[in-house]
Amino acid sequence: MVLTGAVRMSITGYSRRRVLGATVAGVATTALSGCGLFDDEPAPPEQPDPLQPLLDEAVALAASYDRAVAAQPGLASRLTPLAEDHRTHAAEISRLIGKTPPSAGPSASPPVGAPAETIATLRSAEQAAQKSAVALCRAAPAERAALIGSIAASRATHAEALR
Missing domain, CATH: 1.20.1260.10 (Ferritin, core subunit, four-helix bundle)
Known part of the structure; x- marks a missing residue:
């Protein structure tokens, strides 16, 4: 007999795919926010060299x-x-x-x-x-x-x- 139903996580009731998808989305959002993609502030102007x-x-x-x-x-x-x-x-x-x-x-x-x-x-x-x-x-x-x-x-x- 083959079971084809969704596999549920033990306590939370979420599937592995849903947990994995949420984790990947969280990591991607963190990475993109760190690279300045979502920053509204412009980069500070480059300071002239003291020379x-x-x-x-x-x-x-x-x-x-x-x-x-x-x-x-x-x-x-x-x-x-x-x-x-x-x-x-x-x-x-x-x-x-x-x-x-x-x-x-x-x-x-x-x-x-x-x-x-x-x-x-x-x-x-x-x-x-x-x-x-x-x-x-x-x-x-x-x-x-x-x-x-x-x-x-x-x-x-x-x-x-x-x-």
């Missing part, structure tokens, strides 16, 4: 040197190596934070004035950028401090070269 201001300064300083050279070509031999240093810094920072090195973008009008005024303006910009790099170096994790310290030292050297 982004250092990158922005490097790009701005290189552009300042380029504008100065365009306005006063006689300063090119003195200023071009300094601009190249800043472009190298920007490329290295970009690599470290996983970004494409930014371009200088549209350049503003070149500075006008005597070469001495241009040099003084660039020296002031280097000194300000060096101070911000030192402050960032003090707060940076060890694996980034060497690069930031090197950039700060380079900026200090640039300021001295512009005396």
Whole structure:
């Protein structure tokens, strides 16, 4: 004799299929709710890397040197190596934070004035950028401090070269 009736669980009175189906549905709901499918809140915006201001300064300083050279070509031999240093810094920072090195973008009008005024303006910009790099170096994790310290030292050297 073959029994073809539904098999009932002992105390609850539910079939194995019903219990198994409910268990699978519960696990699936838990998994989906954990992956954010049912979340109404948007993901928080990605925080910029703490080295982004250092990158922005490097790009701005290189552009300042380029504008100065365009306005006063006689300063090119003195200023071009300094601009190249800043472009190298920007490329290295970009690599470290996983970004494409930014371009200088549209350049503003070149500075006008005597070469001495241009040099003084660039020296002031280097000194300000060096101070911000030192402050960032003090707060940076060890694996980034060497690069930031090197950039700060380079900026200090640039300021001295512009005396």
